[in-house]
Amino acid sequence: MNNKTSVTIANREITFETGKIARQANGSVLVRCGETLILSTACSSAEPLEGVHFLPLRVDYQEKFSSVGKTVSGFIKREGRPAEREILTSRFIDRPIRPMIQEGYYHDIQLLSYVLSYDGENSPDVLAICGASAALCLSDIPLIKPIGAVRVGYVNETFIINPTVEEKKQSTLDLVIAGTEQAVLMIEGECSFLTEDQILEAIKTGHNAVQEICKCLHAWQEEIGKPKQTETLRLPNPELIKLVEERALPMLKTIWEIKEKKAREQKQREETKKIIRELEELSYDPMDVKDALDHVSSNFMREKIFETKLRWDGRSPTEIRPISIEQKLLPRAHGSSLFTRGETQSLAVCVLGGQNMAQRFEDLHGEGNQRFYMQYFFPPFSVGEVGRVGPPGRREIGHGKLAERALAPLLPTNDDFPYIIRLESNITESNGSSSMASVCGGCLAMMDAGVPIERPIAGIAMGLILEKEKCIVLSDILGIEDALGDMDFKVTGNHEGITAFQMDIKVEGITIDIMRQALTQAKEGRIHILDKMLEACPKPSKMSQFAPRIETLLVKPSKIGLVIGPGGKTIRSVIEESGADIDISDDGKISIAGENAESLEKAKELINNITVEPEKGHRYTGKIVSIVPFGFFIEILPGKEGLCHISEIDSERIEDINVYAKQKNINVGDSIEVKLVDINDHGKLKLSRKVLLKPAAQA
Secondary structure, eight states: OOOEEEEEETTEEEEEEOSSSOTTSSEEEEEEETTEEEEEEEEEOSSOOTTOOSOOEEEEEEEOGGGGTOOOSSSSOSOOSOOHHHHHHHHHHHHHHGGGBOTTOOSOEEEEEEEEEOOSSSOHHHHHHHHHHHHHHHSSSOBSSOOEEEEEEEETTEEEESOOHHHHHHOSEEEEEEEOSSOEEEEEEEEEEEOHHHHHHHHHHHHHHHHHHHHHHHHHHHHHOOOOOOTTOOOOOHHHHHHHHHHHHHHHHHHHTOOSHHHHHHHHHHHHHHHHHHHHTTTOOHHHHHHHHHHHHHHHHHHHHHHHSOOTTSOOTTOOOOEEEEEOOSTTSSEEEEEEETTEEEEEEEEEEOGGGSEEEEETTEEEEESEEEEEEOOGGGGTOOOOOSSOOHHHHHHHHHHHHHHGGGOOOTTTOOOEEEEEEEEEEOSSOHHHHHHHHHHHHHHHTTOOOSSOOEEEEEEEEEETTEEEEEESOOHHHHHHSSEEEEEEEOSSOEEEEEEEESSSOOOHHHHHHHHHHHHHHHHHHHHHHHHHOSSOOOOOTTSOEEEEEEOOGGGHHHHHOGGGHHHHHHHHHHOOEEEEOTTSEEEEEESSHHHHHHHHHHHHHHHOOOOTTOEEEEEEEEEETTEEEEEEETTEEEEEEGGGTOSSOOSOHHHHHHHTTOOTTOEEEEEEEEEOTTOOEEEESHHHHSOTTTO
């Protein structure tokens, strides 16, 4: 029995090993590349679940902090709630595997992947996809074909397979691709305005590497894999499908003429209940009837599109739904936009703030802050339903991240625009492509907030109907076209290039030529949407009066301690006195965010007073900190005291300083104007009040 196999990808060996750890799982594999090590397991329940008519697949990926010799920061020193990166990687694993599980397998399935060792070079996410595939290959769970995955980068006009962490920093492309030996099943990534041809070349390059992994896993499965469990498959009943077809086709022809989603769904629900009741009387399970109805509905829609070249809402395959845009809907928000495309609507909101508004995160590379982040909300009312409201689900996190990646390339630099930017996309109505509405609305909300965007971005979702040698690519898909079609391909960018993409395919057979057609059609649709956006908002607006004012000061790093003060006392007093938020970097960069111009200027003045160096010949209004027999000690700047000698206090001779102070009503704490006349070799300051009392010509 060969417990190990390996494949070399981009001059790095990926090794798969089984039989050492987690031997009671249906399948378990250790995946190693360099010193990155992943444990992937696949388990399923002994019996199919009763009353379940969907694939009950659960995928979880976890990065152990012990893999880099660390523990979680904070009070609880244990991994707990999954981080955003872990959720996104779980989705990476789920999306290509789900369509490759045999239809009718309704056993509970759980795929777990743990990062046990991480070398800081070889990214664990694509290795986890390969590990989950390998565990399924060796198990008795009926995976149709092995799946492989790689990452593709683009550095110095060269495509790189599985770039290292350092290479990723230089790359203008981050593409994750997964598929079988014959076809691509999933792509996702971001890029810096690459062309459609460059993206296609990256997909081809990545798929060549995926094929090598799939060949390796297929040979290993043939050698030591368990026989697949197919006895419990619940496949469609041809007789039931025929009965449903006879009853459903008249109904489907009727609702095909109804273009409005809510009315169409209401009619479909009424007719569906009748069909279920009729067939229930013939002893058919209602869930089986519903499955058969979905099958018949899918076939009907597909045939109608091929036959009429029209879609369920009456559009042609390339036609975009009507678009309306309303800017500045929320008067007190820093930026807002209501973007409506057909029956999909996003209320996007932009909030600007100082460094304390940054999104903090912790991962295997350490801790950091995000300057820009997008949060996507999908309340149940957006589809006219009752549902859970609470922490974001995986879908919400995935859609938000896609929109965030799409918009990130258009951001100005921190030096040009020193703001933290938080975007919300509140989906208030949904019938397909809500993530792409989030991209469009989010871009418009940032422009409304005054973010200096030079290259606005739009997004579009493409679908596909594929039947043997025939195919039709659909632009701006509806929810039903996503559910019953064969592809969901989201593309974002501007007139010149692409910034982000995400593709999920439910069937094998999507060729590069079909992808090329989809990308070409997507560009046409994207430009149409972008032109509508630019009509509504040709350029960024003036910044809202309610947005904070932010400036950055640069001081010598040696002065940072003075600004902070003992135990943070000095900076706290500055914040309290000015009302501004202040963030200090070790390199001497101080970011000040004031609620208004007065707050900002006050904070700048206070910090400048702390950090400024005393200059010989300058006048200062200082505070008397002590009166001694030989003069006044005066603080002319925070932490900067000098002596005004008794002989330099007045033009007349002073015999007793205490008597003089009493006569002139001068006390400790009083302000007094002096001139810095000298700084000796030891940095001591010599002050004079007398020179300011003389006539200007003599002073």
